[in-house]
Amino acid sequence: MELSERKKKVLRSVVDLYIRTAEPVGSKAITELPDMKYSSATIRNEMAELTAMGYLEQPHTSAGRIPSASGYRLYVDELMMDYRLSLDETKSINNAIEEKMQRVDKMVEKVARLVSQATELPAISAASRSRSLSVKRYDLILAGPGSVIAVLMLSNEQVVNKLIKLPLDASESDLKLLSAVLNASMTDISPEHITAEQMDKVMRSAGNAASLVPVIVDFVQETLRQSESTNVAVFGQSRLLGLPEYRDVDKAQRVMASIDEDALSNLPAVMENTNGTRVIVGPENVSEELKDTSVVMTKFDIGDGMQGMIGVVGPTRMDYAKVTARLSYFAESLSKMFAKPEQPQLPGSIEPEEQKE
Amino acid sequence: MELSERKKKVLRSVVDLYIRTAEPVGSKAITELPDMKYSSATIRNEMAELTAMGYLEQPHTSAGRIPSASGYRLYVDELMMDYRLSLDETKSINNAIEEKMQRVDKMVEKVARLVSQATELPAISAASRSRSLSVKRYDLILAGPGSVIAVLMLSNEQVVNKLIKLPLDASESDLKLLSAVLNASMTDISPEHITAEQMDKVMRSAGNAASLVPVIVDFVQETLRQSESTNVAVFGQSRLLGLPEYRDVDKAQRVMASIDEDALSNLPAVMENTNGTRVIVGPENVSEELKDTSVVMTKFDIGDGMQGMIGVVGPTRMDYAKVTARLSYFAESLSKMFAKPEQPQLPGSIEPEEQKE
DNA sequence: CATTAGCACTCACTCTTCCTGAGTGCTAAG
DNA sequence: CTTAGCACTCAGGAAGAGTGAGTGCTAATG
16 A cells, blocks of 8 residues: 555655654654644644554554665665765765775775764674676795795686695706696686696696695685685674663674674675675564664675675664665765776776886 | 692682672681581681782671682683583583684684673684785786786685786787786785885886786785774673673673773784783782783684784673683684685685595 | 644653661660 | 781662653533
């Protein structure tokens, strides 16, 4: 059933007020809103109907109303006013990103921190690879007696390396041979598919440097597995405690513990099926502990098949408009930053000016 | 003034009981302890004196006593019974470490998590380099047209790399020349001391690949700066909320925020001047927010001039004996793990069995 | 017929008061 | 020096009363 305009307006007002005050909203409070030309009695009637329809709830008979889960849902989906980020806000987000993102590997933590600061809520940030990787190119460097540096370029242009120390006496040319063999037969396959025979073959062709092969294969598998695994960081949990709904320490603890344990492992999975910014209102959460806690999250591209996620955890009564706006802006800015051409690994360290000469 | 044996015993009992119960300890409770052959009146007299001496405090006239800061200090320094880790405990710590430490770069986070689990308190973990680094060796790999991989071996045997993409047409031999020049003139110096003249000289000798030089120098500086910076992780903050002293949400929030912000930047500094396991009792903390929160921390060696720190934050009434014991054991095990020969970078991935052939 | 004023009713919260009991300090006896 | 005994203190819980924000319903109004 479609709601009348007036009901929508009342519902929106209730949610807005409740978000601000964290107190049940009475009919009088609504009347006092600018742009509300009805008496408290009328509002009471409307509120009674909205309650019957399941959009509002009454903590007890003589209290005001608070939004129910479906009330929030409706609010988020249809009623919420667009929150326009002020210039200041966009600026400070951009500055923060510019300033702090020198290195990608610490990105996750830093983003968590920044998002938490921007939303004044605990933030979760994660990065993971979505498509599978393979090795594109092998190089071996003789770094000293018994010391070899293996350098792998992955299919996403990321480069990783490992120092291998073995009691072996391989020469430069041995290594050249081995890397040629590796490049010929071990590229572009996913590491699980490396068979014993293949390894045998490579080892036979490798001559003096054969003992390196298992170490390298190990390293490859480890690396690919690692970069497929998701990296998660949480920051700003203490902000929860500033909110009235978490004065109940037990609740706060459950939620925080849940963020620590649960979210770290589950959220990335949820992320898979998500696109754009998504709001999970209280009881829509799978996890029992989060039933009265909402989550807003959004994805962004890191480039090279990697995806990032930022999310915020807060009370069902959170300022969805503001939070989603800031989060989306964050995600957008990050995506843009990573899309900057020619900076596959260490954005910020190759500047155009340096290409002089 | 030296305390009588009996006073020491009473003080120890008060601290022990208070640690267990979080309630002010009355004379009767002490009498009921095994091995306590005095009446409550005697104990009361002793407690009155200990209070006068400043080792105990009375929250109000008709309550039992709680240890004062100097009481804790004395306890930690002299009275505390050695806590013997059970075999189970050492085992589970070792298992945890074995299992989870495949990669050093994620070590900090994982350690924080493990320590938090082992102590049931929020844990902080940090790693930083204590002595300064330089580059020991440069290698340049031609990875395609306009694509060069720079591989640096640092003085601590760590290897880092960077993919550089520039519109340049350098040949293998150009790169060989450049790396020779770099190895000849840019090794073993700290990166701040690279002068403009030096760079000029290198660039002049570098021929076609000259445009790479500034990028590489930049990368070097960035890398060395980065690995000097400290990496910190916090885990398990929610555990604080389980403790009765943090039922006061405001206090909990202040402490947690302080851990987030403050500790992250300050603790590494404190670490510098520390050796072994150190206990900071409540008011000894510099930070105002932590005045009634204790910190136990200890350092360990990661090898190659790197140092790690693990610390635990908890109420002044924490089980110092147990916590210090577990923390020390952790630190010891980690030190040992990193001291394993021949595994400078990725412990766990080179196993002796792989050295067959 | 939608809106509003008015009124009786409900009920969470706060404040006050009272009571209980754990714990104390002191004194006097062992 | 140690201990039994006693009067005293005081935090914390329980019970009760008062307050006021908010409700639903009814009847009057434009």
